[in-house]
Amino acid sequence: MNTCAPPLVDQLQPLPLTATTPGSTARRRVLAVGLIGPGRVGSALLAQLRAAQPRLARDAGLDLRLCGVAASKRMWLDCDDPELRVGLGSGAERAQIWRPGNLDEFAAHVTGDDGRHALLIDCSANDAVAERYADWLAAGIHVVTPNKLAGSGPLQRWHAIRAACANGGARFRYEATVCAGLPIVQTLRDLLDTGDELLAIDGMFSGTLAWLCNRHDGNHPFSTLVREAHALGYTEPDPRNDLSGMDVARKLVILAREAGWPLSLEEVDVQSLVPPELAALSPEAFMQRLPELDAPMASQLAAARAGGGVLRHVASLDRHGHASVKLVVLPAAHTFAHTRLTDNIVQFTTRRYCDNPLVVQGPGAGPEVTAAGVFTDLLRIAESLGVRA
């Protein structure tokens, strides 16, 4: 939800992404795009792509062609159509012709047979989609995703994805898997590529838990706040992934692997806020029993306050591969105590940034900012494309 007034910069002419003369076709590139997972993030991204298409064509010579949208059971092809409505609500369904979902057909359709550049965006939280990345990349299709399952899943699959990129030349970007739209993966990449050495990463990596810690002041039951965070699009599709600490653990694994450390999810020491008796329920049954978290969370809050501290969800990773995720009590003067709303904060301690770590901070969850992170990845790939079609 974006409640900010339009910034002044919107009134200025945007700068070109590449050195094109407006209207010139000298550097005009076509990028065919398919979106998988039109949920909260996917729908926000569709809206952003639609809004940016004319500007990108005019100022950057980039012809962004939205060729299809695939949901869990059905897909819609040939949707490079100004009438395509975003959000895919009931009105949109009436306006579109859906076919049964088939990711092979979907990828082939986006790729086309005219040698154009093709890019698939996975905005699902589905492992079966992540399982396809290596094949798509090997076939020359670029992949962009906020889905953490490939980056934090089996190491063998992760290596296959990296190998497919190295061998096939297609690019895989996943900035939005860590802290939504914040530049975390790219910052780490830049540090390492310029010869710095990572010593540790510490911070708050959950927008949902940051927001819950900020809002949980004793005036509202914790369960009410979790429902609100879900409705605002901050949580994972199943909020237990946030409350269990597993979503943050996945982010640590993604960053560790980026640094070349072969960390696996099982190696992260994670403290869960979900009691064992609620862990195996269906998502719907879990949401019904959410109030069972109210009393334990109220008592954690009271204990923190009694000691003059605040509750914060903190994660750490060091160069020996030790990774931990937990709810802690911090002194009210601590840097992490002064974050707002869904703020994430990530501290990189490196050989260069040693006495005073490099810090990135800002909103770390929500459809708009996450979609913007995905869009940025798309643009980074588009910048590197040659003219083909």
Ligand SMILES: NC(=O)c1ccc[n+]([C@@H]2O[C@H](COP(=O)([O-])OP(=O)(O)OC[C@H]3O[C@@H](n4cnc5c(N)ncnc54)[C@H](O)[C@@H]3O)[C@@H](O)[C@H]2O)c1
């Ligand atoms: N919401 C955030 O703030 C945020 C931030 C960073 C990353 N993410 C990640 O972005 C992704 C999407 O999150 P969301 O909040 O939009 O979730 P969502 O549940 O709103 O959307 C997911 C969509 O994927 C679809 N889907 C599921 N399986 C599919 C399949 N096999 N093929 C095609 N579509 C399928 C679902 O039907 C749904 O429309 C997740 O991987 C999440 O971890 C979300």
Ligand SMILES: N[C@@H](CCO)C(=O)O
């Ligand atoms: N559910 C996640 C989204 C961003 O990855 C969070 O709250 O941080």
